[in-house]
Amino acid sequence: TVRNTRAADFVQQLRDHLNMRQLWGGNFALGYKREGDVPTLRRLGAEKGFTVELVDGLVEWDGELVSSSRIRRCLRAGDMENVRGCMGRPYRVHGVVVEGDKRGRTIGFPTANMAYWDEQLLPANGVYATWAWVGDERYMAATNIGVRPTFDHGPRTVEAYLLDFEGDLYGQELCLEFIRRLRPEQKFAGLDELVTQIQIDVDLTRQILQSGSR
Numbered sequence: 001t002v003r004n005t006r007a008a009d010f011v012q013q014l015r016d017h018l019n020m021r022q023l024w025g026g027n028f029a030l031g032y033k034r035e036g037d038v039p040t041l042r043r044l045g046a047e048k049g050f051t052v053e054l055v056d057g058l059v060e061w062d063g064e065l066v067s068s069s070r071i072r073r074c075l076r077a078g079d080m081e082n083v084r085g086c087m088g089r090p091y092r093v094h095g096v097v098v099e100g101d102k103r104g105r106t107i108g109f110p111t112a113n114m115a116y117w118d119e120q121l122l123p124a125n126g127v128y129a130t131w132a133w134v135g136d137e138r139y140m141a142a143t144n145i146g147v148r149p150t151f152d153h154g155p156r157t158v159e160a161y162l163l164d165f166e167g168d169l170y171g172q173e174l175c176l177e178f179i180r181r182l183r184p185e186q187k188f189a190g191l192d193e194l195v196t197q198i199q200i201d202v203d204l205t206r207q208i209l210q211s212g213s214r
Contacts, residue, residue: 007036011044023052061085078124078181090131090177093120093158097169103151104161107195109202111144111159112169114176122158123178125185129205132162133175139165142198142205143176146185150194161198163206180208 002010010031014020023041030036036044041052059066066086074082075091083091093116100113112132116122125146132141140163147156160176162169182201188194 004032007031007040008044010036011048015048015050021050023050024055026055072121075121075123078126080123080178080180090179093122093176095174097172097174099170107191109161109198111161112174114158114160114174116158127182127201128178129180129182129208130160131177131179131209132160134169134172139163140206140209141176142201149185149187161202163202
């Protein structure tokens with residue numbers, strides 16, 4: 001994996017495949033265990049034919065430097081407001097709608113089950129207020145990420161209930177923009193309790209998204 005690639009091998013790949021001639025950055029390191037620090041990269045550059053330049057102007061958000069590790073940490077915590085601040089836009093998950101067990105339909109909340117791209121990092125398990133894009137059309141959506149503990153503790157899934165939508169989404173591409181985490185995933189005592197909570201989630205999703213959250 002990229003994480004286990006040694007710095008020398010990584011920059012060699014950049015030279016071979018991208019014909020890299022100059023590497024820009026600030027306070028950075030690359031390669032296995034961050035061994036490719038600035039002095040090491042400058043030495044490798046002299047050997048392999050590229051230069052290393054340090055730049056100022058690192059971006060901060062809410063008093064902390066923006067970095068990929070910070071964004072990943074916030075995603076794992078479900079802190080979508082912080083992720084959006086760091087990225088300058090909502091975090092997006094892409095996939096295709098596939099057929100599920102249709103359980104949501106039986107309780108009045110039919111969901112779009114997403115087969116998401118494997119390389120995407122999902123936010124923490126829980127329920128989120130999201131925008132769902134189907135082509136050029138955007139819908140408010142309450143989205144659950146998790147293992148459905150009330151039913152079967154199955155594999156991790158992404159399921160979105162699109163508000164005010166009627167139609168068939170099977171086979172269509174779906175893009176979800178995560179705005180706010182509403183709650184962690186929960187196990188309910190029965191269907192009545194689950195349905196009551198889903199309605200609360202849907203109402204809160206509508207309230208958040210209609211208030212202007214993008």
